[in-house]
Amino acid sequence: MPTSSPSPVGNNDGPSLTASAIIAPAVSGSHVLKIDGYSRTKGLGNGKRINSDTFTIGGHRWCVQYYPDGVASNDTDRISVFLFSDRSDDTEVKAKFKISLLGQDRQPVPQYSFSSLIHTFSTKEAAWGFAQFIKKYDLEESLHLKDDVFSIRCDVTVLKEIFTEPIRPPVVVPVPPSDMHQHFGQLLLAGEAADVNFEVGAETFAAHRCILAARSSVFKAELLGTMKEKTATHIRIDDMEPKVFKALLHFIYTDSLPVMDEGDGAATAQHLLVAADRYSMERLKLICEGKLCDHICKSTAATTLALAEQHGRVALKEACFKFLTSPGNLKAVMASDGYDHLRSSCPGVMDELVAMLAP
Known part of the structure; x- marks a missing residue:
């Protein structure tokens, strides 16, 4: 009975591709x-x-x-x-x-x-x-x-x-993905060569004014311009929570958001959107807007809608309106703590909502 010969050890029968060109x-x-x-x-x-x-x-x-x-x-x-x-x-x-x-x-x-x-x-x-x-x-x-x-x-x-001549495949040199954000993140954590400190609540954050200025036009004006903070080494920020400012610094240095607690993510995104608008960081605003669009619920819809109106986030406003078109959702939102704030701070939005729901 005929038998087949075993393949040579190391023989590669996988697909191969060659190319040539007619010149x-x-x-x-x-x-x-x-x-x-x-x-x-x-x-x-x-x-x-x-x-x-x-x-x-x-x-x-x-x-x-x-x-x-x-x-x-x-x-x-x-x-x-x-x-x-x-x-x-x-x-x-x-x-x-x-x-x-x-x-x-x-x-x-x-x-x-x-x-x-x-x-x-x-x-x-x-x-x-x-x-x-x-x-x-x-x-x-x-x-x-x-x-x-x-x-x-x-x-x-x-x-x-x-x-006719063969086309030689290009030499591919594997290049790892950029790790610049990791280096800047480590610089932030270590505080090496930091030249400005921010006091936020009971916490102090060391930073580098040149990096902040490169990422935010507002920081640039404050830290490198004619404002008094240009020469200050300690700057006090009273209207922001420490964890929000920490997240803001993390984004400035790494261009990404830090890991957030699942239950606290929507609230942190709201506060971070306000901070991003304050420091004129458009990419961060869009990231926060996208996160908030995915976390609209009965307990947050009113405050999120007010936030969208106050900071000009059109997509977020439309997402809130879409959520409120459901009668059940609207009734629950009207009973929430944030509804009175929405009515008092953004009366025009309420008029838009009533007009949209009118038969």
């Missing part, structure tokens, strides 16, 4: 041929040409062939223009080109701009172009011929040999 390089360039004395070139004879100076594009020599009386016997009333590959060997050249009559602004005239397909220039076919480029009468009656002078531009794109 079709090209080199482009342009040459302008000025015909000064057009009337004196006419009559040269059908099939007779005048060559431009030789120019180099893509490592190959070229010239523009100008036939003032046409290249073929049936084109005597037209000007013919060709691109000629001036080669000294038998190599073939693949190229495409565009021949344009230039206006007085030196820009191609769309009506007389002709693009070719990709042609192979060889010893047998050394020139390609446009036999019926423009009628002589049309040129002579146009504004493009001025003082017996007009110009032609030839744009050439030489196609190089197509090749």
